[in-house]
Amino acid sequence: MTRIAVLVSGGGTNLQALIDAQARGELKNGTIAAVLSSKADAYALERAEKAGIPGYVVARKEFASNREMTQALVAKLKELDIGLVVLAGFMHILTEEMVQAYPNAILNVHPALIPSFCGAGYYGLHVHEKALAYGVKVTGATVHFVNEEPDGGPIILQKAVDILPGDTPESLQRRVMEQAEWVILPQAVSLFCQGRLSVDGRIVSIKKEE
Numbered sequence: 001m002t003r004i005a006v007l008v009s010g011g012g013t014n015l016q017a018l019i020d021a022q023a024r025g026e027l028k029n030g031t032i033a034a035v036l037s038s039k040a041d042a043y044a045l046e047r048a049e050k051a052g053i054p055g056y057v058v059a060r061k062e063f064a065s066n067r068e069m070t071q072a073l074v075a076k077l078k079e080l081d082i083g084l085v086v087l088a089g090f091m092h093i094l095t096e097e098m099v100q101a102y103p104n105a106i107l108n109v110h111p112a113l114i115p116s117f118c119g120a121g122y123y124g125l126h127v128h129e130k131a132l133a134y135g136v137k138v139t140g141a142t143v144h145f146v147n148e149e150p151d152g153g154p155i156i157l158q159k160a161v162d163i164l165p166g167d168t169p170e171s172l173q174r175r176v177m178e179q180a181e182w183v184i185l186p187q188a189v190s191l192f193c194q195g196r197l198s199v200d201g202r203i204v205s206i207k208k209e210e
């Protein structure tokens with residue numbers, strides 16, 4: 001059984017999707033063992049508590065740099081014997097210590113079809129503001145492995161979502177979450193925990209279910 005830690009900074013709807021998937025028996029061979037939040041008042045921590053999952057605060061503001069925060073996170077994850085780290089609305093750039101500690105064992109969900117609308121400065125609602133301002137007709141979500149480059153790691157799953165006339169950043173964010181993020185994040189986590197993902201350079205292969 002792979003012990004999963006979910007790193008959050010805010011509302012935690014993606015965490016909720018994982019909790020719900022686990023309750024339905026859809027996180028095969030994985031268990032959500034901990035939720036780590038960069039903010040003490042993140043609603044995600046309440047979601048964890050309601051689900052009986054231990055929550056920890058590793059507050060960004062307690063550290064002088066992202067590097068120091070990353071080192072504290074790695075220490076906590078090792079102490080908790082975590083095998084898979086999931087970034088679910090985690091709003092800080094982790095430094096290379098995290099990737100070194102968890103090579104090809106960190107997943108991130110991003111609310112766009114990478115390589116569009118991603119990288120430094122593209123997070124949360126900003127991603128949808130930029131997609132609408134560019135005038136694309138289709139956007140979506142991506143789950144990828146985390147490497148040293150922000151949003152640059154090998155892609156595991158993607159799902160497209162139509163942009164509709166009259167969309168606002170908020171309406172688009174909601175549709176991308178409902179139709180894409182909350183679907184593909186639990187799927188990717190389950191595939192990882194079943195040992196069905198293999199990585200060759202940028203290419204992720206998914207083994208068929210046995």
Ligand code: GAR
Nearest residue numbers: 011012013014089109110111123124
């Ligand atoms: C989600 O849309 C997630 O994809 C995005 O922030 C939101 C968090 O919502 N993450 C990023 O933009 C990371 N680059 P949640 O806290 O309700 O899951």
